[in-house]
Amino acid sequence: MTLDPLAWIDEVAEARSRPNLQRSIVTHGAATPGWIERDGRRLVDFCSNDYLGLAGDPRVIAAGVDAARLYGWGAGASPLVSGWRGVHQALAEELAAFEGTEAVAVFPSGYAANLGTIASLVGSGDAVYGDRLNHSCLVQGARLSGASLRVFPHRDHGRLADLLERDRGRFRRTLIATDGVFSMDGYLAPIPELVAIAERFGAMLLVDEAHGTGVFGPEGRGASEALGVAGRVPIRVGTLSKAIGSVGGFVAGSRRLVDHLNNHAPTLVYSTAMPPAAAGAAREALRIIREEPWRRERVQGLGRRLREGLRGIGLPVLESEGPIVPVILGEVDRTMDAAARLLASGMLVAAIRPPTVPRGTARLRISLAASHDERQVDRLIEALKAECPGI
Numbered sequence: 534m535t536l537d538p539l540a541w542i543d544e545v546a547e548a549r550s551r552p553n554l555q556r557s558i559v560t561h562g563a564a565t566p567g568w569i570e571r572d573g574r575r576l577v578d579f580c581s582n583d584y585l586g587l588a589g590d591p592r593v594i595a596a597g598v599d600a601a602r603l604y605g606w607g608a609g610a611s612p613l614v615s616g617w618r619g620v621h622q623a624l625a626e627e628l629a630a631f632e633g634t635e636a637v638a639v640f641p642s643g644y645a646a647n648l649g650t651i652a653s654l655v656g657s658g659d660a661v662y663g664d665r666l667n668h669s670c671l672v673q674g675a676r677l678s679g680a681s682l683r684v685f686p687h688r689d690h691g692r693l694a695d696l697l698e699r700d701r702g703r704f705r706r707t708l709i710a711t712d713g714v715f716s717m718d719g720y721l722a723p724i725p726e727l728v729a730i731a732e733r734f735g736a737m738l739l740v741d742e743a744h745g746t747g748v749f750g751p752e753g754r755g756a757s758e759a760l761g762v763a764g765r766v767p768i769r770v771g772t773l774s775k776a777i778g779s780v781g782g783f784v785a786g787s788r789r790l791v792d793h794l795n796n797h798a799p800t801l802v803y804s805t806a807m808p809p810a811a812a813g814a815a816r817e818a819l820r821i822i823r824e825e826p827w828r829r830e831r832v833q834g835l836g837r838r839l840r841e842g843l844r845g846i847g848l849p850v851l852e853s854e855g856p857i858v859p860v861i862l863g864e865v866d867r868t869m870d871a872a873a874r875l876l877a878s879g880m881l882v883a884a885i886r887p888p889t890v891p892r893g894t895a896r897l898r899i900s901l902a903a904s905h906d907e908r909q910v911d912r913l914i915e916a917l918k919a920e921c922p923g924i
């Protein structure tokens with residue numbers, strides 16, 4: 534009898550299935566902005582991060598197709614070898630103009646951008662200070678870097694300052710890293726306070742604008758811009774995969790930062806450049822974001838309408854803003870039931886469970902988009918009222 538070296542995986546799966554934490558990938562059919570198809574049914578899609586409805590925009594699709602025709606489907610190599618094409622260069626320049634920074638480094642994904650950036654800015658003997666609810670890629674980036682990881686309570690800049698004071702002189706370099714918009718509660722990080730603390734302690738500051746780009750701020754640069762301090766956040770990470778509707782990640786900052794990343798970020802140096810089509814699609818989406826500011830105004834307005842409506846029917850709503858509207862139900866089973874009932878009513882809403890969110894805070898995470906309308910939001914409020922009595 535031979536021992537199966539992968540048998541331990543079954544034990545882990547068993548432990549996961551007991552508290553209803555088994556997750557699986559569900560296949561969906563065709564998508565049109567704001568809608569998704571599943572098992573032949575057309576559902577209102579309240580699950581997507583395509584906040585501006587650009588992933589399925591015909592102009593974005595056409596730009597991707599054009600770029601693929603011109604440059605081929607795959608990039609073929611790392612940007613530093615031969616993967617960087619005219620369309621990548623144009624995207625980098627247009628992103629820098631959009632962000633108002635000297636330069637932008639482009640990565641295969643937002644996850645890769647955060648991971649590689651942190652790993653190339655700090656190492657052993659350094660420290661990363663991160664919000665307790667930071668996205669996985671910021672945490673893993675800190676681990677990969679070999680720096681010490683200090684975690685401060687969610688959005689508690691006072692505690693961060695205390696930690697930095699206590700650690701004064703202890704580390705070679707320090708990096709403060711935070712999500713700009715927290716993806717599971719929709720809260721903005723206290724970025725002006727973090728900027729002041731970073732400046733006071735001489736720390737580097739990285740803000741991950743994955744859920745902010747295109748959606749927050751007068752020009753759509755994200756939470757840092759909405760809070761008036763975009764120019765004082767030296768390392769702003771964005772993704773092309775959410776509001777921009779494509780795939781890829783980027784870091785906006787100074788020329789010297791971007792040169793450093795282009796030379797040292799492992800997920801950029803040793804990974805194939807994003808497909809030219811993805812870069813072409815992202816360029817078109819950026820153009821639309823600049824020319825159609827109504828998209829971000831609309832999604833913000835729908836967010837206000839939904840929050841007001843949910844409060845009106847007595848559901849717990851956090852004091853957050855923007856397209857991410859969580860309804861925290863606490864128990865995993867209750868949350869799964871509510872999501873199942875919404876699904877039966879033709880609305881796809883994500884049930885978010887631990888370990889993605891802390892234990893006891895399972896929630897419906899409603900994600901709005903500019904492709905939704907007031908009627909759909911009102912129907913969702915009605916359905917929550919009717920389908921979740923006693924919440």
Ligand SMILES: *Cc1c(COP(=O)(O)O)cnc(C)c1O
Nearest residue numbers: 642643644668716743772774781
């Ligand atoms: C989605 C997300 C990422 C990763 O971006 P991808 O482009 O999907 O890899 C990074 N940070 C946060 C906060 C995110 O929500």
